[in-house]
Amino acid sequence: MAPGVSMTELDSVPTVPEPAGIPGPAREAPLSAPPALPPRQLDIPLTEPSVLSAEPILHVEGVNLWYGEKQALFDINLEVAKHTVMALIGPSGCGKSTLLRCINRMNDLIGSVRIEGKIKVGDEDIFAPGVDVIELRKRMGMVFQKSNPFPKSIYENVAYGLRIQGIRERAVLDEAVERSLIASGLWEEVKDRLNESGLGLSGGQQQRLCIARALAIKPEVLLMDEPCSALDPLATSRIEELIFELKREFTIVIVTHNMQQAARVSDFTAFFWMGKLIEVGLTEKLFTNPRVRMTEDYISGRFG
Amino acid sequence: MARHFENELRDLKFSLLAMAGQVEEMISLTRECLLERSNAKAETVSQLDKNVDEFELRLDQACIDLLALRAPFASDLRLIASTLKIVPELERIGDHCCNIARRAVTLNPQPPIDLGDLLHRLGGETHSMVRRAVDAFINGDGDAARTVIHDDESVNALYLQIFKDLLRGMLADPLTIERSTHLIIVIKNWERIADQATNIAEEVLFILEGVNVKHPHLQYPPRT
Secondary structure, eight states, X not given: OOTTOOXXXXXXXXXXXXXXXXXXGXXXXXXXXXXXXXGGGGSOOSSOHHHHHXXXXXEEEEEEEEXXXXXXXXXXXXXEETTOEEEEEOSTTSXXXXXXXXXXXXXXXXTTEEEEEEXXXXXXXXXXXXXXXXXXXXXXXXXXXXXXXOSSBHHHHHHHHHHHTTOOXXXXXXXXXXXXXXXXXXHHHHTTOTTSBGGGSOHHHXXXXXXXXXXXXOOSEEEEESTTTTSOHHHHHHHHHXXXXXXXXXXXXXXXXXXXXXXXXXXXXXXXXXXXXXXXXXXXXXXXXXXXXXXXXXXXXXXX | OHHHHHHHHHHHHHHHHHHHHHHHXXXXXXXXXXXXXXXXXXXHHHHHHHHHHHHHHHHHHHHHHHHHHHXXXXXXXXXXXXXXXXXXXXXXXXHHHHHHHHHHHHHTTXXXXXXXXXXXXXXXXXXXXXXXXXXXXXXXXXXXXXXXXXXXXXXXXXXXXXXXXXXXXXXXXXXXXXXXXXXXXXXXXXXXXXXXXXXXXXXXXXHHHOOOOSOGGGOOOOOO
């Protein structure tokens, strides 16, 4: 026995009986299939598993829309799952922005518009009589192509939505402003100048200010209409990172003309053409192996 | 832009075809140098291999450039990604031809070992698989690609048959052991070339249909 090793220590080591003679093949563990890898372990998880099992929150059911005599949307059926990003792509005039604007009933502002079909948020039909449109729009934050901060201070821009709800308590407003600016990734850049005008910020910062303004009222769904089309690549990449963060809390529908952007930020992509929904599916599938020829031609830049 | 890109993809395809053409030329010469016991043709095989290597470098660069600068999607993406995988297969086929040609040079001055027409058939079937895999790529023919994958088994059977015949010959006459060992390496190289033709056919199916047909026993779930 080695010096310094007590008997009890040795006892605790399990002993293997020595075989008589040379160990033969009989002592080897029988050959068996290697343990199966869990299937996702082989994948680079570009699509998180949670995305595949997410519950739909937004239901578009058989929506037709006319601007006067001209039909702009044809029997659109689409579901958007909670905490996912849905990209709407397609050539100009294909109806994707029109659909986006239906979701928070912005098309109500256009007199000649007629809509058939249903859009439901959760269980609630947004076109049902008696729906409070202002309440609805609080549940649907919207960010536009061109950043449009109010000619007010950074603080007041973000607090605006709460103020018109009648909230006056400074502590509540402070909390909402800080939370929203942190969420939009702008807090560190502006926390020392919250009282300066929002118009003094750079383009990318203004867009993030608008996102913060949309987030302040805690919407369920964030609608983004080409939010990066006026931004440089660096500002664009910050917004895209932000979208990635925001989907933990919100559900995002984004209209974009930038295929790379749709591929980078979205979990699902819907391709529209001439007012019709041509194909919708997992982004990683749609951009590597679309089902429909027209989708293929559009995303590879052959028409549109 | 789209038309410009279209032309670039066409150029890529043409270059890949040119490379495949060189490789097929090497296969033909390899078969002939075995059949005709020609050292000169064996020498030509190793000369052509330099062209194939150069093709590999150029095509690798072209694929990386297209991926970086054109950011392709869908079938364009699949074409470029699969080209990146087909090119090394072709280059490897070239290397196998060189291996066979080198053994042929060793064997040429020695008395032949009688294998009937089996060795010639092995070369012929393997050559046919490579040619049909390349044709499937040119013509976008999925069925042809599937036939190539299927035919790999008959090349394997032929390989095993020759292997056994050589073993029997070596047992019967130890003086053939050296030559037979060279021949075993020759047939192993043919068999590998057929595997590579199979890999190319699998890539062709990926380009055409977006399906990965490799390792069917794993039943890798398709993405929906």
